[in-house]
Amino acid sequence: MEIKGKVWKFGKDIDTDRIIPARYLNISDPKELARHCMEDDDPEFAKKVKSGDIIVADKNFGCGSSREHAPIAIKASGISCVIARSFARIFYRNAFNMGLPILECDEAVGSVSEGDILKVDIRKGVINNITRNEKYHAQPIPPFMQELINEGGLMKWIKRRLTTS
Amino acid sequence: MPMTITEKILAKHAGLREVHPGQFINARVDIALGNDITAPIAIKEFRNLGAKKVFNRNRVVLVPDHFTPNKDIKSAEQCKIIRNFAREQKLTHYYDGGDVGVEHALLPEKGVVVPGDLVIGADSHTCTYGAMGAFSTGVGSTDLAAVMITGELWFRVPESMKFVLKGRLNKWVYGKDLILRIIGDIGVDGALYKAMEFCGPTINKLSMDSRFSLCNMAVEAGGKNGIISPDNTTEAYIAKRAERRYKVYKSDRDAVYGDVREYDCSEIKPQVAFPHLPENTRNITDVGNIPIDQVVIGSCTNGRMEDMRVSARILRGKKVPSHMRLIIIPATPLIYKQSMKEGLFDIFLGAGAIISPPTCGPCLGGHMGILAEGERALATTNRNFVGRMGHPKSEVYLANPAVAAATAVKGRIAHPDEVVGKR
Numbered sequence: 001m002e003i004k005g006k007v008w009k010f011g012k013d014i015d016t017d018r019i020i021p022a023r024y025l026n027i028s029d030p031k032e033l034a035r036h037c038m039e040d041d042d043p044e045f046a047k048k049v050k051s052g053d054i055i056v057a058d059k060n061f062g063c064g065s066s067r068e069h070a071p072i073a074i075k076a077s078g079i080s081c082v083i084a085r086s087f088a089r090i091f092y093r094n095a096f097n098m099g100l101p102i103l104e105c106d107e108a109v110g111s112v113s114e115g116d117i118l119k120v121d122i123r124k125g126v127i128n129n130i131t132r133n134e135k136y137h138a139q140p141i142p143p144f145m146q147e148l149i150n151e152g153g154l155m156k157w158i159k160r161r162l163t164t165s
Numbered sequence: 166m167p168m169t170i171t172e173k174i175l176a177k178h179a180g181l182r183e184v185h186p187g188q189f190i191n192a193r194v195d196i197a198l199g200n201d202i203t204a205p206i207a208i209k210e211f212r213n214l215g216a217k218k219v220f221n222r223n224r225v226v227l228v229p230d231h232f233t234p235n236k237d238i239k240s241a242e243q244c245k246i247i248r249n250f251a252r253e254q255k256l257t258h259y260y261d262g263g264d265v266g267v268e269h270a271l272l273p274e275k276g277v278v279v280p281g282d283l284v285i286g287a288d289s290h291t292c293t294y295g296a297m298g299a300f301s302t303g304v305g306s307t308d309l310a311a312v313m314i315t316g317e318l319w320f321r322v323p324e325s326m327k328f329v330l331k332g333r334l335n336k337w338v339y340g341k342d343l344i345l346r347i348i349g350d351i352g353v354d355g356a357l358y359k360a361m362e363f364c365g366p367t368i369n370k371l372s373m374d375s376r377f378s379l380c381n382m383a384v385e386a387g388g389k390n391g392i393i394s395p396d397n398t399t400e401a402y403i404a405k406r407a408e409r410r411y412k413v414y415k416s417d418r419d420a421v422y423g424d425v426r427e428y429d430c431s432e433i434k435p436q437v438a439f440p441h442l443p444e445n446t447r448n449i450t451d452v453g454n455i456p457i458d459q460v461v462i463g464s465c466t467n468g469r470m471e472d473m474r475v476s477a478r479i480l481r482g483k484k485v486p487s488h489m490r491l492i493i494i495p496a497t498p499l500i501y502k503q504s505m506k507e508g509l510f511d512i513f514l515g516a517g518a519i520i521s522p523p524t525c526g527p528c529l530g531g532h533m534g535i536l537a538e539g540e541r542a543l544a545t546t547n548r549n550f551v552g553r554m555g556h557p558k559s560e561v562y563l564a565n566p567a568v569a570a571a572t573a574v575k576g577r578i579a580h581p582d583e584v585v586g587k588r
Contacts, residue, residue: 013353013442015548015550015551017529017530017548017550017552017553018551018552021557022529022531022553023530023531025202025231025529026232026236026237026240026242026243028205028243040552040557059354060353060354060357060387063353063354063387064548064550065288065289065529065548066203066287066288066289066291066304067203067305068203068206068305068306068307069202069206071305072206086354086357088354088357088387089357089358090289090303090305093304093305093308094304094305094307094308097305097307097308097311098305098307142321144189144319154307154308154311154319155210155213155214155307155310155311158214158315159214162314
């Protein structure tokens, strides 16, 4: 799975209230949620993001609530992948379960700037910075999580287990 | 192999003799919980997969507590999805109308969760039930859907961190202050992906309500679960409530921990977490003059009986300033009723407080007390992120109920001693 897009950069401890404020949690439609993605940081974010773009953030991305609305809003906004130094654990689970690719990579976070163009091979965990002509290696994704990605998320993984058993 | 309490519960539910940190397991789930925000998405996934029946109608628990009583049409529609699903599936543990309480106060009170359980909830504060010696962790809606269908879920066995708490608690110091102090120490990702096990003489003497506050905020340090081994206090609490038989697990003496940290609790003062992260903690004595517009006492962290009584001790015979909005939210109908019976409502109303029905309400900026631009609240809740209680340019400070009540009386962040005097 290869992804190419422009970088939107964020700082550390970006919590789920910043990704999608609770005032929109009475909605569950992905397109409507996407319109408010990151809006308290940048009210124009949803308008500016192009399909395929990539979020690069510092440590502990997605901390706070368990709301799956957060990865749903990110994915529906057109973001193809999130790269961070680390992810809060519920966000990490949610992203794999619902099929938003995420990678942990200190090197990339330290080197890329907003607006850089990255080409990312999710399976291999290789991040190419086209703008700077650099290459970074992300933390390997555990085999079980790879299996979830290959299957297309947790529900598809379960469906296959239910039909084969 | 020696194991921690967390490892033992996970091993048992995975049908394995032992488990190791880092291992991926598939484990049987005893209780799966959802609320009005997270359950609708899970129900959609459940239907998308073509599922017809939940794995066990006694073990799927739905509590519409966040935006209830329905704050607007959209919330009402979300609640309707849950209500219809609960009826269709004949769920035994569905709470609506006057039976609704804040989920993490309600489930222990009803004896729905018991020691030794493996509990998942599509709500990050599901880690609260670790106070009863259960392995309990927050997950997402897709996880909840998976469990509703299969009764099982994947887990990565966490490494355990041990927090040994010693020393006598100072006056006006509670479970809330212990966890704020720990988060201030290790940071909001200091326990990322890890189990936080609390033990030591201070824990042994801690009330159940304070233990719930303590484990409730494990997620605020990034923890997967907070856990306390059951003892006499736990037994006394659960014996009269448990709706199922239960098993008590304890860590082996030689169990392996990634980190062991000791705290002398006699040095801990009431804590205040400054905006905009729970790790920005200060001693109440180092706070300075911070005027406050609104005080909220309630939530899954501090809306229990102990919290109501402590607040009443401070508010008795006092009156909050006219510019202060004091909102008190007993977390469950039982706590509401008990507070009324003990005369606490007279004290609260006499002080000029607003008493809200049980709801998460303002904690997550839902309703029942939203902040305007530039306003400042002090709350007994668990998060003070940017915009958490309303406008992105408002502020939330976190503290225990005694500090909250004293703050309401003074109109600025205040030490309880300033209001009731040293005794």
